[in-house]
Amino acid sequence: MKKIYSLLFLMSFTIGIGQIPSGYYGSATGSGYTLKTQLYNIIKGHADNGYAGLYTTYQSSDIDNFYENDGTILDMYSEKPSGTDPYNYSSGSTQRCGTYTTEGDCYNKRAYHTAIRI
Helix, strand or coil: CHHHHHHHHHHHHHHHHCCCCCCCCCCCCCCHHHHHHHHHHHHCCCCCCCHHHHHHHHHHHCECCCCCCCCCECCCCCCCCCCCCCCCECCCHHHECCCCCCCCCCECCCCCCCECCC
């Protein structure tokens, strides 16, 4: 029973924080070209960092401040919450993929910065 309540709480919490801001699409009315133009006006001010910007984003969005709290990049595929991680990646450029020989040598931008799986 506790599992069901926990699941319901988690789902309601996720839904609660995953919502768009109130009124975000308020000006998006009509159809066709008018709607397309209104949607464009809503999103036109965003900053596109591109694919190359992911490494910069990882330095602030994916730092391990939860488990080991050691400032390494949190790898969702190899993290061991109750033990020592098999791989640790710094946010520096030395562990970015390019040339590698074994699993865990580097992290990449593909598949959410996971270790290369051979």
